[in-house]
Amino acid sequence: MKLAVLTRFLESYAPLNYQEDYDNAGLIVGQAEMEVTGVLVALDCTEDIVDEAIFLGYNVIVTHHPIVFKGIKKLNGKNYIERVVMKAIKNDIALYAIHTNLDHVHNGVSGEICKRLGLKNPRILRPKANLLKKLVTFCPNAQAMQVRAALFHAGAGQISDYSECSFNAEGYGTFKGNDHTNAFVGERNVLHQEPEVRMETIFLAQDERKIIVALLENHPYEEVAYDIYPLDNKLQQVGAGMVGWLEQGMDAPEFLSFLKDKMNVQVIRHTQALPKKIRRVAVCGGSGSFLLPDALAANADVFITGDFKYHEFFDADKKLMIADIGHFESEQFTSNLLVEIIQEKFPNFAIRLTEHNTNPINYFI
Template identity: 70%
Template sequence: MRLSVLIKHLEEYAPLNYQEDYDNSGLLAGNPDQEITGAMVALDCLEEVVDEAIAHNFNLVITHHPIVFKGLKKLTGKNYVERVLLKAIRNNIALYATHTNLDSVSNGVNGVICNRLGLQQAKILSPKSGLLKKLVTFCPLAQAGMLREALFAAGAGHIANYSECSFNAEGFGTFKAGENTDPFAGAKGLQHQEPEVRIETIFPAQLERKVLLSLLENHPYEEVAYDIYPLENKLATVGAGMIGWLTDEMELNDFLHFVKDRMNVTLIRHTQDTGKKIKKVAVCGGSGSFLLNHALAAGADAFITADFKYHEFFDADGKLVIADIGHFESEQFTSDLLIDIIREKFPNFAIRLTEHNTNPINYFI
């Protein structure tokens, strides 16, 4: 299988335009056209992981965290990032990362946490905006139904749990065909009025090329009139963090024991007991302090995440419990998710979870 085929599948699941501006997800090293012999999956790309791929004759390493975040001016092997890149390049091993784009989809990193905690009615805590566009086009009445179906098949018309959504208004269009035309209706040199339907539908920005190709291939007119508008609407299924409800409310101590068990953690840094039972829970894999105000505004009783600084714990202000379970610990099941995503599509593809613990933090208890 070509690497590009696998990448296409991963990026349909978690599109690259869903990543944060600071991020560097995607193919970091390697040729998209190379044939891949197998993939090693890990949370972090370390030399030991690359060595493991070499030992299994795999030429692809897939990680959650990108080994390269910033531009590199030299490759001299002076640090672990450069050593990993040099070893990968020398051994023709491709490196691919899916980071905040996988964080942002509801069936991604945070969805895994919600599932492990059994949260009900889980939804995105802070939905993203600027990910949607609107297509407006004009089509003869008789062909409008066929065109709508083609646009829906290309991925347009989804609003939350609804599909095939569009708005349609009837009117008439005018045009005069020139000498070098082959008009669908009317005659050359004469103004023609055609009963038409104005069709409006939305689509994810990353599908623009696919939707436009469908429009141009299925519209009956020789020259297709259309408009595309960027939308600031929030996309409810994409964004940072998630929030949901426990099946049963819990006292704080019971909740913390529950989280330790379900998330396989040895310790939790947390704020004081608010005196309320825990029922509504916000989560964010990795560094999530930037979402505290969103968790408070959503009425969360607890917020499970990682990397809170000392003074940031005060910001809970007794209104919710911050439960910092550790960065690695909050994302440790992401590797299993990646394997599941790939095996569902390519069940015979050779893929393995690294045997190395890539957590750089050790605990003395």
């Protein structure tokens, strides 16, 4: 199987345009047309991970965190990033990262935490904007159904659990073609008035090319009039963090013990326990302190994430409990998730979870 087949699948699960601007998800090292001998999955790409791939005879490493965040101007092995990249290139190993784009999908990093905690009715904590666009086009009445069907087939018109959504209004279009036209209706050099349907439908930004191709291939006019508008509407199924409900409320000590067990953590840094049952739980894999206002707005009883700074704990203001379980610990099951989704899609494919623990932090207890 070519690497492009694998990356296309991963990017259909977590599209690259879902990542944050600072991120570097996608194919970092390697060529899309290379034949894959096997995939090693890890949270981070270190020299030990590359050595493990070499030992296994696998030529693709898929990680959550990108080994390269910023531009590299030189490759001389002066730090671990350069050494990893150099070793991967020398041994024809592709490096692929699926980072904040995986953080932002409903069945991604935070979704895995929700699943492990058994949270009910989880939803995105901070939905992402600028992912939706609207298409407006005009079509003769007789061909409107065909054009709509083609647009829906290409992915337009999906709103949450509803599909084939559109708005349609009848009116009249006018045009006059010159001697070089070959119009579907009307005569050259004669003003024509045609009963038309104005169609409006939304689509995901990453599907724009497919939508336009479907429109142009199925519309009867020689010149197709259409408008595309970016939308500020937030996509409720995509974004940072999640919030859901415990099946039964717990007091703080019981919940912290439950959290420690379910997330396999040694230490939990937390704010003062509040005198109420914990029922509504907000989560974010990785560094999630930026979502504290969203957790508060969602009336969460506890917010679970990693990398809170000292002064940020005060911002809980006795309105919820912050439970900092650590960056690695909150994302440690992401590798398992990646193995599961790849194996489900490619059941006969050689894929393995790393044997190395890449957590750079150790605890003395």
